[in-house]
Amino acid sequence: MSKIRVLIVGYGNVGRGVAAALNVHPDMALAGIISRSPERVKKELGDSSIPVMHVDDVEDWKQALRPDIAILCGGSSTDLPKQGPEFAVHISTVDSFDNHGEIPNYFKKMDAAARAAGNVSVISTGWDPGIFSLERVLAASFLPGTRAYGFYGLGDAGGLSMGHSDAIRRIPGVKDGRQYTHAEPVAVAKVRAGENPQLPPGEMHWRECFVVLEKGANAAAVEREICTMPNYFAPYRTEVNFVSQEELNERFGTFPHGGCVIAAGKTPDGSPARVEYSCDWGSNPAATASVLVAHARAAVRMKKEGKAGAFTILDIPPAYFSPLTHGELLKSYM
Template identity: 45%
Template structure:
């Protein structure tokens, strides 16, 4: 059987992890990497990978089954997403939670016109955490859901800081507030706003001569990303960044506390936890599973944008329905 041909659009952390993630996917193969940079300047992790300029993607669209969009959510995906979705099936990890509906509508319009399918806002949050929140609230309608992230590097927030004028490089750690986790685990069902649950710690390498006060202000007041949180900005040297902030660990926790029984006397808890040594590797594995789903659904005639809430789990795994019933049900 022929393999699903995957294109990587954008070669950053996530793009590289899709490349290596494909080595674990027997039913898929890498068609090539597309970049806005000069393709000759890109050094891929594995040998023999075809690298194209993004401008070439339209000419090659009929040879690609699914494009995995690996650009940044803040300014790459809003432009690249609808463009690529008008040509082929796509999957992305768009993670600007506040603007997901807006992005979804643009992707839906583009992919419906092209009769292709786009999986939007996949990954782990949004993504696996979203599925777990949906399942938990469907099962325990009376209760409270809590999501904690970290401690770890948020690629989306790091990317957002790197786009602030005067910033050369940056890493952002999302740090859960321990007292809030303890209160939730005690079953206190506290009312917590986003800023009660997390702090954001930023390590920034500024351009020579940049206005540090302005950079700090621009970061702290960035809507949705930083504005509601307690945010600390530390300016460091490039050497310190390379020495102490190179890894991309992350993780988090979704907890649902629910009550059942005639008088809500029974306390039930659902917990889903991720401890990730490499955020991009894990995100890539999720996007690859949804690339399989996008390919299969489109083959069945489905088109338009979908989130992971719309896709049945059987489409994700490289097993027949019979094998799933035998091994996993």
């Protein structure tokens, strides 16, 4: 059996996760890594035999690495909007673009580029958007009239929000910072009970911040700036803890996250009904990477079938994610 050759585009947290995840899929192999900073990546990999090339050397990496599919691991804010359409012209792609409001626009651009080149581009997958998008659609289709709620950070540690951590680090006087999102248990209970309540964002989650100050910075001013930041913190109950850099590094060296989608209401006979799907990740980027790798398998299959254009998790039959045959799936999973 010839293995699916996967190219990693961009080597950060998710890129590292993809490289690790490929080791546990016997039908897939890492073709190589391409990056805007290949020297940094080579240094990090040490004496590994993994090929690393510059992202701009398109003909070179195509010829040397012969990838079947590229997993785009760049950031959603500026990397993917540029790299996505550029790569879809050369090769089938999978990405985790997570700017929810921009997904329809991004889909259009990726669809045009991939369709014209005869490639398959799976966009905006991971756990949210991704698995949770699928669960929201299933819930709304199976239980019409209920609302599908998303809660994040259900465990004691909460969920590390990269975007909110970034926002804290941009405040003058802040040297480093992390933000953990916590679901409000009262709101979760109301939703589980089938009340379908109107819940403003601040009643669904609260925010816990750990901040390292620059020398001489005014703690009260930083706290005020965090707590009053529109959209990010102002609508939420926010707790700010000042810690040393050592404490931040030691206690918060990982990327825990997770959450659930809940829809609860009644079936037409008046019986209570609830669907709920939850994920608990010790590492958000490693989990996202695992989802991306399964989508790479699906994309390669779809391309082999002659499909082209952009697709989301909503458009792919679940059997395509699995290495098992259809017969094996019917026997073991139905």
